[in-house]
Amino acid sequence: MRRQRSEQIIYLLIRLVMYSIVLVIGYILFDIIRNGLPALSWEFVSEYPRKSGAEGGILPAIVGTMSLLVGTIIVALPLGICSAIYLSEYAEQNRFTAMIRLAIITLAGVPSIVYGLFGLGLFVLFLNFGTSILAGSLTLACMILPTIIVSSEEALRAVPRGYRDASLALGATKWETIRTNVLPYSLSGIITGSILGIGRAAGETAPILLTVAAFYLPRLPNSIFDQVMALPYHLYILATQHPEADKVLPLQYATALVLLLLVLGLSLGAIIIRIHFRKKYRW
Amino acid sequence: MWKDKAMRLLMLSAASTSIFLVALIFIFLVKEAAPFALKPGLDALFDRQWIPVSFVQERYGILPLVTGSALVTGLSMLFTIPLSVLGAIYIAEIASPVEREILKPFIELLASIPSVVLGFFGLVVLAPLIKSLFGLGTGLSALTGALLLTLMAIPTVITLSEDAIMSVPRAYKDASRALGASDLQTIFQVIIPAALPGIIAAIMLGVGRVVGETMAVLMVTGNSALMTWSPLAPVRTMTATIAAEMGEVSFGSLHYQALFWIGLVLLAVTFLLNIIAQRVLVRYGMMK
Numbered sequence A: 001m002r003r004q005r006s007e008q009i010i011y012l013l014i015r016l017v018m019y020s021i022v023l024v025i026g027y028i029l030f031d032i033i034r035n036g037l038p039a040l041s042w043e044f045v046s047e048y049p050r051k052s053g054a055e056g057g058i059l060p061a062i063v064g065t066m067s068l069l070v071g072t073i074i075v076a077l078p079l080g081i082c083s084a085i086y087l088s089e090y091a092e093q094n095r096f097t098a099m100i101r102l103a104i105i106t107l108a109g110v111p112s113i114v115y116g117l118f119g120l121g122l123f124v125l126f127l128n129f130g131t132s133i134l135a136g137s138l139t140l141a142c143m144i145l146p147t148i149i150v151s152s153e154e155a156l157r158a159v160p161r162g163y164r165d166a167s168l169a170l171g172a173t174k175w176e177t178i179r180t181n182v183l184p185y186s187l188s189g190i191i192t193g194s195i196l197g198i199g200r201a202a203g204e205t206a207p208i209l210l211t212v213a214a215f216y217l218p219r220l221p222n223s224i225f226d227q228v229m230a231l232p233y234h235l236y237i238l239a240t241q242h243p244e245a246d247k248v249l250p251l252q253y254a255t256a257l258v259l260l261l262l263v264l265g266l267s268l269g270a271i272i273i274r275i276h277f278r279k280k281y282r283w
Numbered sequence B: 001m002w003k004d005k006a007m008r009l010l011m012l013s014a015a016s017t018s019i020f021l022v023a024l025i026f027i028f029l030v031k032e033a034a035p036f037a038l039k040p041g042l043d044a045l046f047d048r049q050w051i052p053v054s055f056v057q058e059r060y061g062i063l064p065l066v067t068g069s070a071l072v073t074g075l076s077m078l079f080t081i082p083l084s085v086l087g088a089i090y091i092a093e094i095a096s097p098v099e100r101e102i103l104k105p106f107i108e109l110l111a112s113i114p115s116v117v118l119g120f121f122g123l124v125v126l127a128p129l130i131k132s133l134f135g136l137g138t139g140l141s142a143l144t145g146a147l148l149l150t151l152m153a154i155p156t157v158i159t160l161s162e163d164a165i166m167s168v169p170r171a172y173k174d175a176s177r178a179l180g181a182s183d184l185q186t187i188f189q190v191i192i193p194a195a196l197p198g199i200i201a202a203i204m205l206g207v208g209r210v211v212g213e214t215m216a217v218l219m220v221t222g223n224s225a226l227m228t229w230s231p232l233a234p235v236r237t238m239t240a241t242i243a244a245e246m247g248e249v250s251f252g253s254l255h256y257q258a259l260f261w262i263g264l265v266l267l268a269v270t271f272l273l274n275i276i277a278q279r280v281l282v283r284y285g286m287m288k
Helices: A005-039 A042-046 A059-090 A095-109 A112-126 A133-157 A161-169 A174-203 A206-211 A231-240 A249-280 B002-033 B035-046 B063-094 B097-112 B115-134 B142-166 B170-178 B183-212 B215-220 B238-245 B254-283
Strands: none
Touching: A005 A249, A005 B063, A005 B097, A005 B115, A005 B142, A005 B183, A042 A059, A042 A249, A059 A095, A059 A133, A059 A174, A059 A231, A059 A249, A059 B002, A095 A133, A095 B002, A095 B183, A095 B254, A112 A133, A112 A206, A112 B002, A112 B183, A112 B238, A112 B254, A133 A174, A133 A206, A133 B002, A161 A174, A174 A231, A174 A249, A174 B002, A174 B097, A174 B115, A206 A231, A206 B238, A231 A249, A231 B115, A231 B215, A249 B097, A249 B115, B002 B035, B002 B254, B035 B254, B063 B097, B063 B142, B063 B183, B063 B238, B097 B142, B115 B142, B115 B215, B142 B183, B142 B215, B170 B183, B183 B238, B183 B254, B215 B238, B238 B254
16 A cells, blocks of 8 residues: 555645534534533523523523424434334335335425425414414424435334344234344344434424424423423524623523533433343344 | 325325425515516616615615625635535545445534524634635635635535546446556546536535525625625625515515515526536436
8 A cells, every 4th residue: 555645645634624514513512512611500491581691590491492393303313213114114115105105205304494485384384283382393294204204214224134034924013023033133233213303303493493392481281282492593693692692601501511412412322222231132 | 905095105105295295485575576577667677776674765676685695606616616526536446445434424413403503603713814815804705605615616516527527437438447557647638528517516505505505604704785706895695685584574565575676586596507417417428
């Protein structure tokens, strides 16, 4: 592997490009952690905001985001996993299957703000849910559905064919085979993909902007028809709409840090699960 | 056996929701946007001015918003394409296995940072930097937005380009080496041309992501609906317009309908980009 000097310079340049990207990512994380940590405290995550967010904590925004995520999971997970089971286990190579695949690709490319418009038109106005946790969760669920389907299908397809054949040969029905010999082995992959989807939903602002998020609402929600504050929207408001945006900069950083920790925590969890199960099942 | 059939039916109906959902999205966007086409008519959308709130004469021309999106997207691709392609080459061909195992999750990490957090970073760190660097009155400009969008597009484009480079048969590389080509010649004259369709598809999907990105651009592009091609001018994109104005319109008004038209345009653009990219991938056998 001898390389000429001119080639080595070009290699160096490419490496430089790669590591400057890494450096920029690192700096963003560093900047938010460094400036967010000092303002982060137990009070900050456990108290209600005061003076339109200029003081106090962000408890309602955390609870709001959590309730949105729970709603999103309840809707998107069963739907996504069942779709994936159909595509991987039942679907034949025909027009209908091709249409489903086209639809999933299309859904994956729809911009998040368009999901917001759609949620506003269908859930908030047409079905009359109002701006509510219900409308927001349903909108987010639609948005992450393709992510969950694609990753779950991949996980199901990774289970070797022999597992299915053996089960069928012993007289199990198709569904029994799926339930006992396919699903258990693909569970880790399904969970990993779903967590990544949920992480995306946690950080999205545009869809909830139009369907659920409240500007300033220092109380906890009572029902799924309530509006809530949400972490990403709260950060947006503090950073751009707050009359004293400069003064509340530490609070902005702290909110950004909480959101970042939530999302990165989810991603990290997904990665750990993936590594753990990769060691367990090896085929 | 009835249970088996019932389960099949259940899975089938779950899978059909995707088709159903695409139809619903289209129907509800059209439903809310449609009345605008009758009065004042679609011509109004081709006005060169977007002044949706006015005491004199409201104008609903989406052209400045389209050029705003185009400018920001074009600029960001100017950075994204070389950075991502070189990054993908590095990960696929140059990095050691250990390096690759570290770099790949790091790039995924970038993809998982919420866009509002990047927008916030852009607002408090990048914008002041741009402001002092170019001596502007405000750092909120098309360039600031484009730089943030570059960060959002890089993970998509790097990951997909790397897949494309990895899918080039090893025999190509061996043949090239056997003919006496150096590593670098092999990369740039054999591997990259062979992976080009996949890289182009990756770029198109990156463009789709960038065009549809909302929060980061809303926070840092300055949001003035001017028709301009200057990178240092403040611009307003289609996505930012919907996000900023939908909260203040009365439902059913012309302004409201015009915002749904913008949504339809966004849907059409991203749909086309997606479909063409998929076609390219299928045509050149690069679908996994």
